[in-house]
Every structure is written in structure tokens, then in C-alpha cells.
Amino acid sequence: MHIIKLNATDSTNSYLKTLCANECVADYTAVVAKKQTNGRGQMGTIWSSQSSKNLTFSVYKDISEYNLKHPFYISIVISLAILRTLRFFSIPKLSVKWPNDILSENKKVCGILIENVVKQNNFSSSIIGIGLNVNQVEFDNLPKASSLRLVSGHIFNLDEVTNVIINNLKHYFNILKKGQVDVLKAKYELSLFRKNKPSTFQDAEGLVFSGFIKGVSDFGNLQILLEDEVIKEFDLKTITLLY
Known part of the structure; x- marks a missing residue:
């Protein structure tokens, strides 16, 4: 896998989009930044993260051959990949707060921002932005935020977590490419926060x-x-x- 490491950038999604506009980018290319000066979340929100404590990165995914009718399945794939990663690291009480906030013990540990590219009426590629709270322990004025360290008591290697996430993205995108959307949707719905409550x-x-x-x-x-x-x-x- 090709990983580009930056000390700082305004947004890893923006950096990767510019890169894609100027050159041919390999599938699953990732841009990882120690610090984002203008990280973005869903619906125009700001993603705040302490430098070098967390994972702020974006992944390029070629979906031109997926014959994708419903782009929400990209969100499902990413949510499942994050859940599988966190289970691998023994993070407890995981759920997905619709559409794709990842919670542990009912507190947010991960946010996802997906920007799809459409060419000739078909989905061509996705820029997948992931913000995962890993080793940060203080969240001023964010009572519903947490981190892997806070819920587990362990300090994590950011490179290791990144590699596991990308491998799990490959796993679930392969299922999507086979057209097994019912399998993906069923797994996603099983993990929905407050389902049937x-x-x-x-x-x-x-x-x-x-x-x-x-x-x-x-x-x-x-x-x-x-x-x-x-x-x-x-x-x-x-x-x-x-x-």
C-alpha cells in the first residue's frame, strides 16, 4: 500500500483530491497527516484533533468497475472496516451512530467524510476521510467524544492502526465489488446505535x-x-x- 505522510495540511481529503487532479493515483493510496489545520466532518462541521495523537487520513478508492447504484454502500463498507479494526484492538461496546459516526461506550471515537467523484453518470472514485481518536485523552467542551486510549487504557501505534484499517477496507470493498450488498447492509444494521430502542x-x-x-x-x-x-x-x- 502507498502511504504519504505529512507533518501538516489543511485537509487530507483536499490534499488527496488535488493529487488525483494532477497525477494518476494508485488504488488505496493514503495521505496521513500529523496535524490538520482545517479538518472537515459531515455537513460542514469541523474535525478537531490534537497533533500526532490521533489518526487523520484519507484514502483514494477506485470504484469505476463496481457498477454502484447506491453510494451509501461506500459509507457502510467504511463503517464496517472501522468496526472490524476496533474489534481487532479489543475496543468495547462498538456501534454506528447513523450514518457513520463510530461510537464506543456511546461516545464518538471516529468520524468519516466521503467525497465521491462521478464521471459520465457513473461513480468513478471516492476520497475517504477518516478521523479516529486514538491516543488523545482530553476533549475540551466535547463531552460525547472519546478515544481508543480512554476506553481501553492502552497507547496505540498509529501506523499499525492505519495498516489494519486499510486492509479491512480492502476486505469489505471486495464484498461490495461482488455485489453482496445484502450481506453488508445486514452487518451494518446489526451495529446501529439505538436500533429497536x-x-x-x-x-x-x-x-x-x-x-x-x-x-x-x-x-x-x-x-x-x-x-x-x-x-x-x-x-x-x-x-x-x-x-
């Missing part, structure tokens, strides 16, 4: 309501059983899961 949500207008998470659609919408026994689908822009 009474949960509270807030919609885009600020209305708070209750329901039970039942699963996800092929489009990545969250399927919620409401009080009137009707299952309704919500996309990321219209609903927030409150803990």
Missing part, C-alpha cells in the same frame, strides 16, 4: 419526536417506526438523532 429525534424545523430505529434504506435513509406504527424514512438533512 425508544429514541428521540429532532427534525429540520426543530420538532422533537420519538420512535424506534429499524434500519436503513439503500439510499441511506434512516427507517424509523413512529408512534402510529408507520415506518417513515428520513435523510441526513432532515433529522438528527438525539442521544
Whole structure:
């Protein structure tokens, strides 16, 4: 695997996108930065990370031959790869907070940002940004954040964690390439945070309501059983899961 190590960059996703625009990039090329000055998360949020304590990296994935109809399966693959990695390192009580925040003991340890490239109406490639809290122990004003060190008591080798993640990405992308989307979706739904538990949500207008998470659609919408026994689908822009 080809890994580019940087002391600092504004965003590993942006760096990798620029690299792809200027040269031919090998599949699974990764850009790892000790420090990001402008790390990005879902929906335009900022990903904050202490220098050299955590993993902030991006991976290039060629998906031009995958015949992919629903890009949410890329998110599923990455979530499963992170879960498999953390289980390998004996991290406890793992779950996926829809769509792709990775939790341990109900606290966020990993965020994922995916930027897909479409060419001639087909998905061509993905830039996969991963921010994993590894050895950081202080999270000022972030009560729902944690790290692998905090939940396990161990200090981790960042290079080792990176290599295991990339190998697990290869494992699950191979399953996706074979078209076994039902297998991937079933594994993902088994790990959904608060699945089949009474949960509270807030919609885009600020209305708070209750329901039970039942699963996800092929489009990545969250399927919620409401009080009137009707299952309704919500996309990321219209609903927030409150803990």
C-alpha cells in the first residue's frame, strides 16, 4: 500500500483530491497527516484533533468497475472496516451512530467524510476521510467524544492502526465489488446505535419526536417506526438523532 505522510495540511481529503487532479493515483493510496489545520466532518462541521495523537487520513478508492447504484454502500463498507479494526484492538461496546459516526461506550471515537467523484453518470472514485481518536485523552467542551486510549487504557501505534484499517477496507470493498450488498447492509444494521430502542429525534424545523430505529434504506435513509406504527424514512438533512 502507498502511504504519504505529512507533518501538516489543511485537509487530507483536499490534499488527496488535488493529487488525483494532477497525477494518476494508485488504488488505496493514503495521505496521513500529523496535524490538520482545517479538518472537515459531515455537513460542514469541523474535525478537531490534537497533533500526532490521533489518526487523520484519507484514502483514494477506485470504484469505476463496481457498477454502484447506491453510494451509501461506500459509507457502510467504511463503517464496517472501522468496526472490524476496533474489534481487532479489543475496543468495547462498538456501534454506528447513523450514518457513520463510530461510537464506543456511546461516545464518538471516529468520524468519516466521503467525497465521491462521478464521471459520465457513473461513480468513478471516492476520497475517504477518516478521523479516529486514538491516543488523545482530553476533549475540551466535547463531552460525547472519546478515544481508543480512554476506553481501553492502552497507547496505540498509529501506523499499525492505519495498516489494519486499510486492509479491512480492502476486505469489505471486495464484498461490495461482488455485489453482496445484502450481506453488508445486514452487518451494518446489526451495529446501529439505538436500533429497536425508544429514541428521540429532532427534525429540520426543530420538532422533537420519538420512535424506534429499524434500519436503513439503500439510499441511506434512516427507517424509523413512529408512534402510529408507520415506518417513515428520513435523510441526513432532515433529522438528527438525539442521544
